[in-house]
Amino acid sequence: MSHIHIDVEQVSFGYEKGKEILGQISLHASERDSIGIIGANGVGKSTFLKLLVGLNLDFSGSIRIEEIPVEKRTLAQIRSKIGYVFQDSDSQLFMNTAYEDIAFAPRNYGLPEQEVDRRVEEALRMTGISHLKEKQIYKMSGGEKKLVSIATILSMTPDIILMDEPSIALDPRNRRNLIRILNSFEHLKIIASHDLDLVLDTCERTVLMADGRIVKDGPTDVILTDRELLEENGLELPLCLQGRTGKAE
């Protein structure tokens, strides 16, 4: 078995007793997997990602990251391996400048300042935002904030990347930039998104969720071209596969 992997076995979770948001989820992901998690609003995609990093621990079943069980005593160890990009960049960014925010994680992990600087520069270069290095976060546009959010996790050099709706707030050029960044990341990545075109461009495997359960797990080009399956679960074909008929039907 490869070094980097995630094992989720029969996981169920609910914020309130008797109201299950996720039910009997099982998933195995290995080192070079790129997985898109898709589903209509409120099916539990974000909640599932949060369980993987231990932001909610009251689940039943088992989650193991590289053979380490997700539980209170292992959180620091697990979180050092995973980079998590929040849906809302304003929740992710809390320092004054892009540099300070990107340097936050490497500094917390006790790296020497020279190495922190190298990692920040590298993360800025990878996301193509070196020019934003000293810019204050509150002066940034939504797209700029999203790219800085991604850079904040790249500076951790994580084994696994989890992204919750990463293409929100991005204009076409930045979206293309995001696709390039995601495709250049060689380790395991899991992307929860409504943007099926993004999933099509970046993920080889897709997990379709509905009502807190996994409905289908398979190759992206099979699932995202199955119009019937998608429509049954509140989705549509990716825009690039819908064809252009001149006017909306």
Add this chain to the structure above:
Amino acid sequence: MNQINGAIYEIHHMDMLSSRDQWVNRVHPLVKLVLTVVYISTVVSFQKYDVAGTAGMLVYPMAVFLLAELSFADSLKRLRIVLPLVCFVGILNPFLDKHYVLIDGIRVNGGILSMVTLILKGVFSVLASYLLIATTSVEKLCCALRMLHVPKAVVTQFMLTYRYVTVLLEEVNRITQAYMLRAPHQKGIHFRAWGPLAGQLLLRSVDRANEVYESMLLRGYQGEYQYMRERIGFVRQDLAYLLFWLGVFAVFRMWPVILVVGGLFS
């Protein structure tokens, strides 16, 4: 710019000032914190009629303003809410304090002197505090507090409160903007909407604050900025800066430097 946007801007502006690469900004935060506390203690320790002695203490804020290249006018503008309050505190002294003090054989109303002294003390203390936060980031200040063994829970509370103030203000801004767009003929928020709006604000702020905290946890935060201590080492210049100002405060406290210097020219 509405009031809330203005407040958010002010907070970000203070962050920007404290993150500049000025010489004073690089001085060890513990030195600046200790100096500020000693300065304020020294200022308030002057006798109530000792206007000249108290006025002499202006030397510290003046020097820091110059060293930090901060605009004095901008600072006064920022302190426009606090300064009148400080001045107002002593306004009744001329009526309450009927003593007379002899200065060079001239009888002066003690109430006026004590009012001036009180105003000077208040203004100088506010200026010193302003200079501290304008030249030191909150993270560095928290680090200095931890070095003084202030409990971790108190320091974390202070730091996160500062971070969440903007979160709260942004939520207030969103809610009031959404309200005003649908109530164009109202001057303010109708009292019937106060309850639901306050409830919404609380719930949303808690959610946002929780997400910010989660984001910190996911990037290795474990209760305090461990790395700060290593980054802000104590160097010889810090010690020299500390000793120099402690000396200046002692001299100005023990001798009426302003009167001595004035005497040289008279």
